Amino acid sequence: xxxxxxxxxxxxxxxxxxxxxxxxxxxxxxxxxxxxxxxxxxxxxxxxxxxxxxxxxxxxxxxxxxxxxxxxxxxxxxxxxxxxxxxxxxxxxxxxxxxxxxxxxxxxxxxxxxxxxxxxxxxxxxxxxxxxxxxxxxxxxxxxxxxxxxxxxxxxxxxxxxxxxxxxxxxxxxxxxxxxxxxxxxxxxxxxxxxxxxxxxxxxxxxxxxxxxxxxxxxxxxxxxxxxxxxxxxxxxxxxxxxxxxxxxxxxxxxxxxxxxxxxxxxxxxxxxxxxxxxxxxxxxxxxxxxxxxxxxxxxxxxxxxxxxxxxxxxxxxxx
Amino acid sequence: xxxxxxxxxxxxxxxxxxxxxxxxxxxxxxxxxxxxxxxxxxxxxxxxxxxxxxxxxxxxxxxxxxxxxxxxxxxxxxxxxxxxxxxxxxxxxxxxxxxxxxxxxxxxxxxxxxxxxxxxxxxxxxxxxxxxxxxxxxxxxxxxxxxxxxxxxxxxxxxxxxxxxxxxxxxxxxxxxxxxxxxxxxxxxxxxxxxxxxxxxxxxxxxxxxxxxxxxxxxxxxxxxxxxxxxxxxxxxxxxxxxxxxxxxxxxxxxxxxxxxxxxxxxxxxxxxxxxxxxxxxxxxxxxxxxxxxxxxxxxxxxxxxxxxxxxxxxxxxxx
Numbered sequence: 001x002x003x004x005x006x007x008x009x010x011x012x013x014x015x016x017x018x019x020x021x022x023x024x025x026x027x028x029x030x031x032x033x034x035x036x037x038x039x040x041x042x043x044x045x046x047x048x049x050x051x052x053x054x055x056x057x058x059x060x061x062x063x064x065x066x067x068x069x070x071x072x073x074x075x076x077x078x079x080x081x082x083x084x085x086x087x088x089x090x091x092x093x094x095x096x097x098x099x100x101x102x103x104x105x106x107x108x109x110x111x112x113x114x115x116x117x118x119x120x121x122x123x124x125x126x127x128x129x130x131x132x133x134x135x136x137x138x139x140x141x142x143x144x145x146x147x148x149x150x151x152x153x154x155x156x157x158x159x160x161x162x163x164x165x166x167x168x169x170x171x172x173x174x175x176x177x178x179x180x181x182x183x184x185x186x187x188x189x190x191x192x193x194x195x196x197x198x199x200x201x202x203x204x205x206x207x208x209x210x211x212x213x214x215x216x217x218x219x220x221x222x223x224x225x226x227x228x229x230x231x232x233x234x235x236x237x238x239x240x241x242x243x244x245x246x247x248x249x250x251x252x253x254x255x256x257x258x259x260x261x262x263x264x265x266x267x268x269x270x271x272x273x274x275x276x277x278x279x280x281x282x283x284x285x286x287x288x289x290x291x292x293x294x295x296x297x298x299x300x301x302x303x304x305x306x307x308x309x310x311x312x313x314x315x316x317x318x319x320x
Numbered sequence: 321x322x323x324x325x326x327x328x329x330x331x332x333x334x335x336x337x338x339x340x341x342x343x344x345x346x347x348x349x350x351x352x353x354x355x356x357x358x359x360x361x362x363x364x365x366x367x368x369x370x371x372x373x374x375x376x377x378x379x380x381x382x383x384x385x386x387x388x389x390x391x392x393x394x395x396x397x398x399x400x401x402x403x404x405x406x407x408x409x410x411x412x413x414x415x416x417x418x419x420x421x422x423x424x425x426x427x428x429x430x431x432x433x434x435x436x437x438x439x440x441x442x443x444x445x446x447x448x449x450x451x452x453x454x455x456x457x458x459x460x461x462x463x464x465x466x467x468x469x470x471x472x473x474x475x476x477x478x479x480x481x482x483x484x485x486x487x488x489x490x491x492x493x494x495x496x497x498x499x500x501x502x503x504x505x506x507x508x509x510x511x512x513x514x515x516x517x518x519x520x521x522x523x524x525x526x527x528x529x530x531x532x533x534x535x536x537x538x539x540x541x542x543x544x545x546x547x548x549x550x551x552x553x554x555x556x557x558x559x560x561x562x563x564x565x566x567x568x569x570x571x572x573x574x575x576x577x578x579x580x581x582x583x584x585x586x587x588x589x590x591x592x593x594x595x596x597x598x599x600x601x602x603x604x605x606x607x608x609x610x611x612x613x614x615x616x617x618x619x620x621x622x623x624x625x626x627x628x629x630x631x632x633x634x635x636x637x638x639x640x
Contacts, residue, residue: 003637012640120535139459140469148535149460149469151490151499152603156535170471179471179499181636182628215440215468215476249569283472286440302638308502309636316501316629317323318622320332 004164005187008132010065012036013302018191019069019093022269023202026054030061031199035295040067048079055087067091085109096144103129118146120160127161134161135189138169142192142230142282158184172284174304192282197294203272213285225254232279324484325507328452330385332356333622338511339389339413342589343522346374350381351519355615360387360413368399375407387411392418405429416464423449438466440480447481454481455509458489462512462550462602478504492604494624512602517614523592533605545574552599
């Protein structure tokens with residue numbers, strides 16, 4: 001049996017690089033695609049013309065399929081959609097989905113649509129609207145997250161839909177890839193690990209922070225205002241905590257809490273202000289140990305996964 | 321190679337039933353042990369004489385090894401410890417660990433000690449104090465929890481200690497057991513699934529709730545006062561939310577929030593008040609589908625795990 005994610009996306013290995021705002025530009029996306037995975041440009045709040053340029057760059061950097069990630073709550077989503085429908089990247093992934101109405105629009109343009117969901121009900125809705133695959137993202141992931149973890153969400157979504165499921169959240173190496181497949185996934189999406197790809201253009205200070213982080217490095221902020229986000233603990237995260245307490249005590253508005261993040265992702269990821277900026281990262285940042293070219297990351301994970309699977313019969317001793 | 325957890329605990333299958341206050345009495349513990357796993361009496365805040373009786377009952381119900389779970393923040397811990405050191409159950413598991421000083425005391429009494437931890441640093445400290453194995457419990461688990469999920473915590477703890485690691489949190493069936501082993505565990509601990517064991521003496525209304533629960537059924541309360549607890553959403557959980565908001569706004573004390581839970585676990589688990597009582601449950605409650613004898617649960621999971629592992633080579637297609 002062929003792998004349905006590889007077939008669907010026309011890629012060599014079922015590894016997708018998660019779309020990351022201010023992180024995954026054409027450089028990273030193309031490197032991942034050239035490595036046999038699916039690289040994804042994180043559109044974030046990119047102005048339409050910048051997004052068009054990035055798509056153009058990706059095309060010059062790779063002749064392999066690539067994708068664009070759109071965040072459904074972005075103010076300039078309509079302009080971004082226009083660009084995407086015109087430029088027709090092979091794949092579009094969707095984040096922060098509230099309405100699924102964009103799926104048929106993209107499908108009609110001949111684009112493969114891969115929504116990122118955090119709950120079973122949304123997975124079903126996306127499939128109904130024509131999604132080609134579902135990325136089930138566990139709460140250990142970085143950035144905007146849900147509540148259910150990869151260990152539980154993956155099998156639930158895999159049972160709920162017929163299209164192939166891609167596990168995200170906590171996927172970082174060969175072992176976690178195999179675990180995801182065991183749980184019902186046919187592919188994986190990784191964000192955090194690819195932040196430490198050589199071709200990723202984030203500030204070196206961010207990569208350094210990622211490599212050094214341990215198991216208690218991340219924290220979820222903005223849960224109180226309904227938009228939980230996982231990022232590395234730093235001064236900004238503490239500031240969120242203070243302001244969220246004020247919000248809960250009705251001493252400030254949700255907007256004031258939200259505004260704490262304005263420009264902060266850029267400040268960390270591009271300018272290297274790891275203290276006051278926002279470094280979205282998944283819990284598996286604790287397992288990221290070095291900076292490597294994207295193709296090496298992918299090849300390494302595939303080799304590791306095959307080794308882990310090969311050793312399983314000897315390790316899985318379930319009877320005395 | 322033999323399984324180190326089976327060897328250490330003298331059990332047939334590397335499946336431990338998590339200690340659950342007001343849930344896992346001698347009846348459930350003995351049924352699990354008779355089924356080839358390790359059943360554990362959840363001491364909770366049991367008075368010393370009740371704990372002694374439960375240990376006695378377990379001994380009459382099974383001739384297999386069993387354990388007692390002690391919660392390190394229980395007010396009458398000293399009396400419970402006295403009973404345990406005198407009665408010498410084969411295994412003691414420890415929850416809500418703040419100090420590890422109890423480990424050498426138990427070891428000296430000839431008891432195997434298996435602490436439940438939520439962070440790498442605590443796993444290391446427990447090993448230093450002589451722990452025989454470490455249960456690494458992910459944040460998807462029920463009851464008192466940490467922040468790191470099973471997918472990330474398992475490999476981190478497995479790398480940090482030499483003693484065998486038991487994965488907990490989100491483990492509910494053969495697939496999740498295999499995933500845990502892939503991630504580095506040599507055994508699993510399950511709580512939620514065993515609540516729906518026939519021999520579990522909780523109120524039938526609780527088992528019904530568990531079987532019907534979906535992927536968004538649980539919620540974490542009391543995070544604001546520093547003791548996050550995962551349980552099923554109900555009226556009590558909403559009450560927590562209200563009072564925690566008051567606490568954050570300095571309109572009530574942490575003690576007032578804590579007191580909301582007084583007697584509530586008993587009210588749900590024993591009396592069946594699923595609306596106002598506390599039903600601690602892991603996220604994997606969504607994957608619990610029926611009530612079965614403990615031995616059937618164990619045998620089913622082992623068979624399923626072997627099937628999942630056998631199918632893996634065909635499913636793990638990583639190259640086009």
